[in-house]
Amino acid sequence: MILYGKSGLKKRLDGIAKKGRLPHAILFSGRSGVGKKILARYTAELFLCENGACGECSVCRNIENGVHPDVIFVKRQCGDKYNAESFREVLSGTVIRPNNGAVKVYVFEDCDTMRPEHQNALLKLIEEPADYLRFVFTCENTSVIPETVLSRVTEFEVPDIPIKDCEQALLDSGVDKKQARELSEMFAGNIGKCKAVLDGGDEALLIESAERAASALGRRDGFGLCAALSERTDRAEYSRVMEYLSLMIRDALALKYGGEAEFFGKAESKKIAENFTEDELMNLLDAAFESAKNEIYNLNLALASTYFVSRANI
16 A cells, blocks of 8 residues: 655654554544545555555455454445444444454545544543554544544654655556646645546536636626536535635635636636736635635625625626
């Protein structure tokens, strides 16, 4: 398993594992797309592989393929979204000893998306675990995780990936050199976002919505801007659209100061730069950040869009 851009963290984990001191509950925190989930799988290999996550034995291969019976990816077993009934059912398996080997690893991906009742159910489990249980968590936002849970896990911050490492990861996965370079630079080394675009799934659709919003913004078309933003009814997706829109506004600001556009939607960024002053662009960028982080009094999405359009003064 190759951990692109994670040599320092890998060395640290390997050293702790070699001494037999891996904590029973580990949390990987960092931005979306930086490789937290692959680190979770690697840590499961460290727990179970007799040769220190060699990547070649049947144990490692089964973990990498997601089929090892003693590595349970809880969110996936809940249907890719934590819910009370499935959550309880999965956790009921913690009383069953491992099928193979000495330990059983439960991986809680995106644990910051859990509801409080899920997090509270974990508290006793990780506070007084059976000797064969190990836990790996991943999250982007630690502020929504109760301190009672955070105090019982060992946190490792996952660094952003250097652009050159991201480019190499894409090349190794079969992406041609030109596209690998463009995507790596576009997303500042974020492998997850690059691959999401290459997959042509929801991420590509979110970018299209952001480009339509940017196009309307460049025309100072408030109705068109609201229409583009209203395409996303899910709060998480809406936030991603606003993140992408903020990148194009940032490019517009760079163009205004004589720089170059770096991300997708370069034509839209150019139009925005032409039709807004520097102060207006700074105001727009601030409003986009607020909307992406849902810091506007926790408004519903329709009101959030109205707020953004009002800040755009169009």
